[in-house]
Amino acid sequence: MTDSISPPDNHALVIGAGLGGLSAAMRLGAKGYRVTVLDRLDRAGGRGSSISQDGHRLDLGPTIVTVPQMYEDLWDACGRDFHKDVDLRRVDPFYEIRWQDGTKFRASQDTGEMRAEVAKINPADVRGYDKFLRGSKARYKVGFEGLMTLPMHKIWETVKVLPQFARLRADKSIYGYAKSCVKDEKLRQALSFHPLFIGGDPMHVTSMYALVGYLEKEFGVHYAMGGVQAIADAMADVVRAQGGTIRQGAEVDEITIEAGAATGVRLTDGESVAAPIIVSNADAGHTYTHLLRNHEKRRWTPKRFKKSRWSMGLYVWYFGTKGTADKWADVGHHTIAMGPRYDGLLRDIFIKGKLPDDMSLYIHRPSVTDPSVAPKGDDTFYVLSPVPHIGWDNAVNWKTEEPIYREKVAAYVDKIMPGFRDHIVTETVFTPQTFADRYLSPNGSGFSVEPRILQSAWFRPHNISEEAKGLFLVGAGTHPGAGVPGVVGSADVVSQLIPDAPMAPAKRMAAE
Numbered sequence: 001m002t003d004s005i006s007p008p009d010n011h012a013l014v015i016g017a018g019l020g021g022l023s024a025a026m027r028l029g030a031k032g033y034r035v036t037v038l039d040r041l042d043r044a045g046g047r048g049s050s051i052s053q054d055g056h057r058l059d060l061g062p063t064i065v066t067v068p069q070m071y072e073d074l075w076d077a078c079g080r081d082f083h084k085d086v087d088l089r090r091v092d093p094f095y096e097i098r099w100q101d102g103t104k105f106r107a108s109q110d111t112g113e114m115r116a117e118v119a120k121i122n123p124a125d126v127r128g129y130d131k132f133l134r135g136s137k138a139r140y141k142v143g144f145e146g147l148m149t150l151p152m153h154k155i156w157e158t159v160k161v162l163p164q165f166a167r168l169r170a171d172k173s174i175y176g177y178a179k180s181c182v183k184d185e186k187l188r189q190a191l192s193f194h195p196l197f198i199g200g201d202p203m204h205v206t207s208m209y210a211l212v213g214y215l216e217k218e219f220g221v222h223y224a225m226g227g228v229q230a231i232a233d234a235m236a237d238v239v240r241a242q243g244g245t246i247r248q249g250a251e252v253d254e255i256t257i258e259a260g261a262a263t264g265v266r267l268t269d270g271e272s273v274a275a276p277i278i279v280s281n282a283d284a285g286h287t288y289t290h291l292l293r294n295h296e297k298r299r300w301t302p303k304r305f306k307k308s309r310w311s312m313g314l315y316v317w318y319f320g321t322k323g324t325a326d327k328w329a330d331v332g333h334h335t336i337a338m339g340p341r342y343d344g345l346l347r348d349i350f351i352k353g354k355l356p357d358d359m360s361l362y363i364h365r366p367s368v369t370d371p372s373v374a375p376k377g378d379d380t381f382y383v384l385s386p387v388p389h390i391g392w393d394n395a396v397n398w399k400t401e402e403p404i405y406r407e408k409v410a411a412y413v414d415k416i417m418p419g420f421r422d423h424i425v426t427e428t429v430f431t432p433q434t435f436a437d438r439y440l441s442p443n444g445s446g447f448s449v450e451p452r453i454l455q456s457a458w459f460r461p462h463n464i465s466e467e468a469k470g471l472f473l474v475g476a477g478t479h480p481g482a483g484v485p486g487v488v489g490s491a492d493v494v495s496q497l498i499p500d501a502p503m504a505p506a507k508r509m510a511a512e
Contacts, residue, residue, distance in 0.1 A: 016038075023492075087226070129181065135168070168207070254291055278470060312350060332365065333366065364382045390433060402431055472498065
């Protein structure tokens with residue numbers, strides 16, 4: 001393996017205990033490494049962690065599992081059974097999309113039911129929906145099965161798939177592809193909004209993301225009892241069972257480099273930790289512009305990141321309500337409330353960097369599936385609104401804007417859950433500034449570099465760094481990209497690039 005390294009010992013450091021970092025730690029532990037995970041937060045999970053307050057568990061980030069076999073494979077690599085450690089429940093219907101004129105679309109795994117939902121909106125589009133599904137499957141075969149866990153740090157790997165990308169019109173946006181299949185605007189939105197869950201503008205990200213439609217139907221949508229936090233905690237348990245260490249409240253300030261190779265890290269409190277292998281689950285932009293700030297870069301310079309297009313920011317209102325378990329019976333686990341505009345809203349957020357007055361919302365009500373999120377009879381929610389990141393010249397000042405924007409969000413939510421504010425007993429809000437402060441996300445972006453076609457695969461920061469030998473990257477900002485399958489998949493890629501740990505001298509002598 002030309003890119004492999006020969007470490008002098010078997011110590012490996014992982015920066016960040018997000019899902020990507022924990023997945024990498026598990027895989028390195030399975031390869032025989034003595035792993036230390038350093039994380040600045042107070043509990044494992046990164047963006048998939050949670051906050052507990054006033055008897056409510058507020059799940060902060062991702063809410064669903066769409067490709068459970070990725071976890072099964074990860075656990076299997078560690079000699080464990082995922083389903084013994086995590087209680088996964090199928091969610092069906094997946095979600096309900098609502099428009100302001102009262103139209104509803106319920107997405108589920110059953111093809112017949114999906115065709116019926118399409119027919120309710122526009123019977124003439126059923127054949128177009130079937131066409132979309134065929135294209136979705138073809139894109140899944142190429143884009144997911146073919147690329148998800150394949151290293152992409154050599155341009156030839158990307159060049160090889162270009163003919164297939166051309167055949168599938170990867171140059172067309174996912175909205176453009178949906179538009180070519182169905183005539184009704186609501187259905188076009190229903191079939192194209194998914195890239196927003198990984199930070200992409202449906203009007204500009206590649207049609208390859210239509211693969212999500214097939215992925216959902218083939219594998220279903222699942223929820224982990226205890227939230228994604230339960231998955232992160234189970235990951236941390238595996239790492240510790242392998243002999244690894246997870247240090248919370250330990251923030252890495254710099255990756256140390258000598259003679260072009262990573263030698264360890266320096267923490268913000270001045271402590272140094274040595275290791276020949278460093279896996280950074282920090283955002284790729286933060287890794288290169290801050291953690292390697294004293295090291296000259298060849299490719300991933302601050303100027304390059306400044307020119308990159310970043311994913312949108314997120315405004316997320318988390319709250320717990322009292323005595324509402326029997327209220328709003330039509331509001332399920334996942335609800336997507338579309339605003340009056342689609343293209344215009346996306347243009348404001350992604351192209352103009354402008355905070356619009358209107359909005360589309362994602363409402364998460366996990367208590368429908370998981371009673372543990374709230375006291376008996378109560379509920380826990382989060383309401384998410386895509387907003388511009390804070391890297392624009394006309395960036396929103398969230399310190400002054402947040403209470404104003406909250407009132408606008410509340411007015412919309414009240415149409416769906418009348419009187420909800422009267423029942424709130426605990427709450428907290430995350431803005432793009434929170435993401436910048438809590439997760440060290442450049443520009444406060446929710447999902448790192450936007451997944452446009454020229455910011456994907458080889459064009460995205462690589463899993464194996466060309467800036468320092470022994471440095472590897474996992475997480476949303478590297479290949480294959482954002483979203484839970486992407487960050488877990490990035491650890492699989494990294495494990496292919498790192499050789500098995502060298503045997504300790506005693507073991508080597510015994511083997512000989």
